[in-house]
Amino acid sequence: MRGNPGTEVDHVAPLHRAGPRAIAFVASQRYLDELSRTGAGVVILSSRDAAGYAGNALIVDNPHACFAKIAQLLHPPYTQPAGVAPTAQIAPDARVAASATVAAFASIEAGAVIGEYVVVGPGCHIGRNVEIGEDTRLLANVVVAHDCHLGRCCLVQAGAVIGTDGFGFARDGERWQKVPQLGRVVIGDDVEIGANTTIDRGALDDTVIGNGVKLDNQVHIAHNVRIGDHTAIAACVGIAGSTTIGARCTFGGHIGIIDHLTIADDVHVTAGSLVTSSITHAGIYSSSLKAQPVEEWRRNAARLHHLDELAHRVRDLEAMLKKFTQEHKP
Amino acid sequence: MRGNPGTEVDHVAPLHRAGPRAIAFVASQRYLDELSRTGAGVVILSSRDAAGYAGNALIVDNPHACFAKIAQLLHPPYTQPAGVAPTAQIAPDARVAASATVAAFASIEAGAVIGEYVVVGPGCHIGRNVEIGEDTRLLANVVVAHDCHLGRCCLVQAGAVIGTDGFGFARDGERWQKVPQLGRVVIGDDVEIGANTTIDRGALDDTVIGNGVKLDNQVHIAHNVRIGDHTAIAACVGIAGSTTIGARCTFGGHIGIIDHLTIADDVHVTAGSLVTSSITHAGIYSSSLKAQPVEEWRRNAARLHHLDELAHRVRDLEAMLKKFTQEHKP
């Protein structure tokens, strides 16, 4: 802390509208201009950025993480009072901790175990024998199908569906035979699952989500996928069956990853890419294609559809030129 | 109107099965063949298309928009009777207009304000302090999280989720610290939101959806996105955090748009494209790649993965040929 140690703040705010009781942060040099004009009571920043700032400053190595922790303290999530809503329905032999909250129109089936301080939001459905660890919160209309496990301190956004059947069918003439999906979904601690995200149960073995994994909205995780600890996956990503993802990976939005692959730890993939083979080394990977004005793009895309032919023409040119130069040595 | 002014119609129908009490329309010349055989009581068409048609015709500049308005009149949405279902649950200090409908198993939390003629469908959850403007309709199982605002005359299809947390995390060693999401979602008037679409609340400032915006199913709008008036976004599009979209834009299905971009007014992007940098001028943009027979595609895609090398070979050829021609001037 540099400046007045008696400064009191009671909320976080962005630099551009922070007042004297607000704490703000600077995590990138592109905000230095806003910093120079801010009215924030305190600003969290790195020693590099603090050099040019005269106000109250909390100088740390990682301003973004420090800001996150302070914001968590100043703005804890709203908690409904513990207890079971009169309009919830809980099977007689489900076990719900006394400190848990079960909201209106939630249903909890036989054998389920709901831990201390868990919140089961309105309209949620918890299937048979599901176990939910302490402090985990499920927002509205979440579905967790039978036998799945969620760890502690997870947060599941509205409309997420955990444990529905994987897409398992066997060809039988022109028909498909359904392969019963007998595995579970097993989710670690401190996992966040986005709105309307779906995670399928395993076919025979389980689908496994590691500790600290963060899934954005509308992510699809197929049966028997395994995701390593602290991997973060942005919205609209789909991961096909039996693919194993390492720890500490990040995936941009709208990525597709096909089935039966193995992705190493610390792999990062840019938005809109498609992963069609295993990745054995940490690093950044991409097949993102940037939109350009449509007339230019159409000409280029048309060439792409004949690129192999173009490559052959280049090879022929090389051969002809080589032959010709040999015949015409000066 | 050309033809018999006493013609009565009571429903709309497609040309191919319209009878004498139906009104149909022609918006494209590809339907002129169907027009020649239609049994419709009246057809809405442009003066150009009306020239070759002898039946009753309503001749307008914009047949599609005229048809839409007539269809709205002839086929108004079914409205449940006003009132609160006995199985709905409304917090004592929520304010629900007398003309509003609250369906079975809907829950409305403290401080919410539900306007005149609003419909809250079955299984919907309306969080604390949400405000919903007059005539807005929410179909089944919609979730609107605390503090969000919806304007008037909006239509929210089933399963949509508005106001869940944005995907905000700060790296902290190998872990992620959650950044509390403290902004709201603020939605204008006359907005349609598709089934299972998700719109995240802002981190500090709000996520803002302009008037007349139309979002199809399974669209994902991240935190702090701003969308200008009358922009239409087709299904499965994802827009990443803090991107600002102009007015009157259209986006085809399955487009990804990365974070922190600015897209001008009147920009149109074709289906399946990826937008990775800001677009400053109105126009049509694309990176759509058309599927072709797999053997051809694989050869071309393999070349694409060595395209830079191919370009160098072409440059070398140009240099060699230039040098050679200079040495061999006739």
Added chain:
Amino acid sequence: MRGNPGTEVDHVAPLHRAGPRAIAFVASQRYLDELSRTGAGVVILSSRDAAGYAGNALIVDNPHACFAKIAQLLHPPYTQPAGVAPTAQIAPDARVAASATVAAFASIEAGAVIGEYVVVGPGCHIGRNVEIGEDTRLLANVVVAHDCHLGRCCLVQAGAVIGTDGFGFARDGERWQKVPQLGRVVIGDDVEIGANTTIDRGALDDTVIGNGVKLDNQVHIAHNVRIGDHTAIAACVGIAGSTTIGARCTFGGHIGIIDHLTIADDVHVTAGSLVTSSITHAGIYSSSLKAQPVEEWRRNAARLHHLDELAHRVRDLEAMLKKFTQEHKP
């Protein structure tokens, strides 16, 4: 059957953890190594793979389909007891078969017809005049809007939405006029629909899903799409309006298909592709782009954005070299 005909099994298991009362299967030669070490009571395999295996073997032409059928017998889906939960709400003139199950917080509107042995899961909403055929099961929080029909023996996973409005708007100056969506969704027999998948009702005619169709999670089917029998569509695929898909097709994950196309029978498209024109012949199609290390990809993608220019340079080189060789004939 080869081996001990008195062997009893009571569950299915994967080769690597199957015990003496388990039946396992081998469908691919890549599992022959696991086969050699399995403790399974019986293994289902082809005569080719059985040659090197000494244990109890059920030798069939299609081990995967045989395994699926046996797994269906040994692991039937859990069935709740028939009857209507006290917390369900059913309109007086809806018809629910005595053998049907209606779970907690499900609502069924006027005129709906629910067939024998149907399961309507918790939190489901069934609109006016919906018909659901015998033995069809809807898991939690499914929505079926008014007038839609589902055939027999279908399975609808949690959160799916059937029959919401198609994305139909007519340009009217800078505004959009809503085109009322008056068609239905009509779904055949033996169809599976994945979690959070959405199927829009038709605009004037119906949206039609054939018999035996399998849709994975988060698939989007737009208005007036028609899908032929036994076609299977993986997760996150979007099909735009009025496109007709043939029978026995398969689509990998994350495919986009634009509107008003016709796709023949027995067409297969690889994951992540975009279909932008009709496909008239059976076969495999692709525009999948594999991610590669980002520095290499960026160089290649940059060249792609100037590929037309590169092609012109190659053409110029060809012309120059041809001219030059003619001038310098030995």
